Amino acid sequence: MSEKLFFFDPLQGLRRSYGDLYADAIAIPTIPEFYWSNSCYDLMIMLVAALSRHAELGLWQECPSAAQAAEVKAIGFGSDPKFRHSDLARQLASSLGRLGVFTSGSTGRPKLIWHRVETLLRSARVHEKHGDDVWGLTYYPTHFAGLQVFFQAILNQNTLVRLHGLNPTQTRDTILEHGVTHISGTPTYMRLLCSSKTSFPSVTRVSVGGEICTPQTVTGIRKTFPAAKFQNFYASTEVGHLLTAEGDCFRIPAEYADCVQVLDGELAVHRSLLASSLHDSYDQEFYRTGDQVEVVQHDPLVIRFESRAREMINVGGYKVNPHEVEAILLEMEEIVDARIYGKSNPVTGQLTYCDIVQKQGTALNIKLIRERLSSRLQSYEIPRVLNLVEEIPTTHSGKTRRLT
Amino acid sequence: MAASKRNLDLILAIINEVLDESGREAVVVVHPATLLVGDLGLDSLDLAVLMVKVESKTGIDVFADGMVTTIGEILEKIDV
Numbered sequence: 148m149s150e151k152l153f154f155f156d157p158l159q160g161l162r163r164s165y166g167d168l169y170a171d172a173i174a175i176p177t178i179p180e181f182y183w184s185n186s187c188y189d190l191m192i193m194l195v196a197a198l199s200r201h202a203e204l205g206l207w208q209e210c211p212s213a214a215q216a217a218e219v220k221a222i223g224f225g226s227d228p229k230f231r232h233s234d235l236a237r238q239l240a241s242s243l244g245r246l247g248v249f250t251s252g253s254t255g256r257p258k259l260i261w262h263r264v265e266t267l268l269r270s271a272r273v274h275e276k277h278g279d280d281v282w283g284l285t286y287y288p289t290h291f292a293g294l295q296v297f298f299q300a301i302l303n304q305n306t307l308v309r310l311h312g313l314n315p316t317q318t319r320d321t322i323l324e325h326g327v328t329h330i331s332g333t334p335t336y337m338r339l340l341c342s343s344k345t346s347f348p349s350v351t352r353v354s355v356g357g358e359i360c361t362p363q364t365v366t367g368i369r370k371t372f373p374a375a376k377f378q379n380f381y382a383s384t385e386v387g388h389l390l391t392a393e394g395d396c397f398r399i400p401a402e403y404a405d406c407v408q409v410l411d412g413e414l415a416v417h418r419s420l421l422a423s424s425l426h427d428s429y430d431q432e433f434y435r436t437g438d439q440v441e442v443v444q445h446d447p448l449v450i451r452f453e454s455r456a457r458e459m460i461n462v463g464g465y466k467v468n469p470h471e472v473e474a475i476l477l478e479m480e481e482i483v484d485a486r487i488y489g490k491s492n493p494v495t496g497q498l499t500y501c502d503i504v505q506k507q508g509t510a511l512n513i514k515l516i517r518e519r520l521s522s523r524l525q526s527y528e529i530p531r532v533l534n535l536v537e538e539i540p541t542t543h544s545g546k547t548r549r550l551t
Numbered sequence: 552m553a554a555s556k557r558n559l560d561l562i563l564a565i566i567n568e569v570l571d572e573s574g575r576e577a578v579v580v581v582h583p584a585t586l587l588v589g590d591l592g593l594d595s596l597d598l599a600v601l602m603v604k605v606e607s608k609t610g611i612d613v614f615a616d617g618m619v620t621t622i623g624e625i626l627e628k629i630d631v
Contacts, residue, residue, distance in 0.1 A: 314592065315588045315589055316589055335595050336595075338595070338618050339588065339594070339595045339598075341618060342587070342588055342598075342618040342619075342620045343588065343589065343620070344620055363616075363617050366617070367617060367618060462596070463595055463596070492599045492602065492603070493602060493612065493614035493615065494595055494598045494599040494602055494614060494618070495595050495596060495598075495599040498596075498599045498600070498603065513572050514571065514572045514573075514574070517572060517573065517574075518574065526596065527596065531572075531596060531599065531600045531603075532600065532603055
């Protein structure tokens with residue numbers, strides 16, 4: 148009998164069954180405190196190995212520097228690798244382990260946020276009817292949304308097909324070849340996929356999240372995936388998966404009626420819904436998400452998102468912290484002052500712009516800036532449009548005046 | 552006809568700016584049927600920049616009614 152396919156990665160030419168995953172996971176001798184790998188599959192083996200042993204594992208979003216790795220200390224538990232292949236889903240679901248995911252904090256350095264498996268499984272649906280689902284993985288597994296897809300697939304023993312990092316032609320061919328049925332991505336990812344003018348009849352479910360999804364994007368998705376049910380979800384690294392909608396209006400489910408509020412036009416959630424590490428340290432009753440919403444209906448509460456977290460720039464679902472980028476720009480000797488801001492863009496939701504005051508006698512251009520920043524920042528964090536200016540305006544408290 | 556040729560040259564120049572800014576080689580010829588993503592290898596960030604540049608040169612937001620996929624679709628929008 149041929150074994151059920153767990154993972155296919157066209158970039159690595161890798162094909163692994165559930166049996167392989169099980170064998171690879173128990174073969175790992177010790178769980179590191181933090182882990183990062185270029186290989187999606189290696190990451191997923193490490194996830195399984197850690198959770199099945201109730202260990203804690205921090206996941207880097209990118210390769211960490213030695214100094215960063217030394218800064219955070221996590222605890223590893225003793226190992227108990229006695230799980231069986233067939234018990235994999237149950238073992239993972241009942242794991243006492245925690246996963247640490249980094250988020251771009253709204254001020255300064257990225258924050259490490261620990262999640263219990265329980266939080267990560269909040270949105271997972273396990274049922275026989277999902278047995279033949281084939282998931283397209285558009286996120287990297289260290290991304291919070293990537294973890295959600297990973298758990299949904301593994302708990303139902305589904306095949307995962309890597310789509311992250313593929314060019315549009317490879318993406319189209321891979322979806323068609325493997326008969327992907329479920330796909331979850333940011334609105335930006337979907338817009339790009341829709342532009343390939345291909346129709347994907349095998350896809351029965353499309354979910355988008357991470358950014359505001361415009362009605363135009365929904366129209367494009369419906370055309371590209373004619374057989375798919377569409378779902379819009381609201382999730383964040385701090386809160387996890389919280390709300391789903393069929394269009395752009397989110398109805399707060401009865402079980403969250405007391406836990407989700409709108410305070411001064413901002414979405415606030417009760418601390419009990421926060422990731423475990425935030426839950427312990429957060430002293431207010433309600434956590435303000437920074438996301439601005441419009442109340443469409445009061446009882447039951449229905450909301451529509453107007454803008455996502457203040458200050459953070461949202462480029463295709465990825466958060467860019469302007470302070471972090473400015474700090475790196477200011478290290479360049481040609482630059483006197485810099486301001487980073489997002490401007491709305493129909494393709495990526497927002498695009499990162501920079502205003503720069505350059506030293507006399509220098510001639511900066513966007514190509515040079517991008518070259519310099521490419522070793523320090525992720526591609527989506529690097530500003531794409533440069534304006535050379537005489538001065539950067541400030542607020543009356545002396546802070547850089549933010550533009551949106 | 553002359554206007555279309557001028558516009559095609561303008562789009563070619565803008566695409567080459569986008570490619571150059573990320574250290575990629577320039578393209579020599581594009582046709583109305585050329586696919587921005589499939590043929591030229593542009594990603595979503597490139598498309599976002601392309602849109603900004605086209606708008607700053609022509610005043611037209613070519614993505615206003617949804618995604619455009621070919622050079623020809625850009626030309627249609629800026630020809631009006």
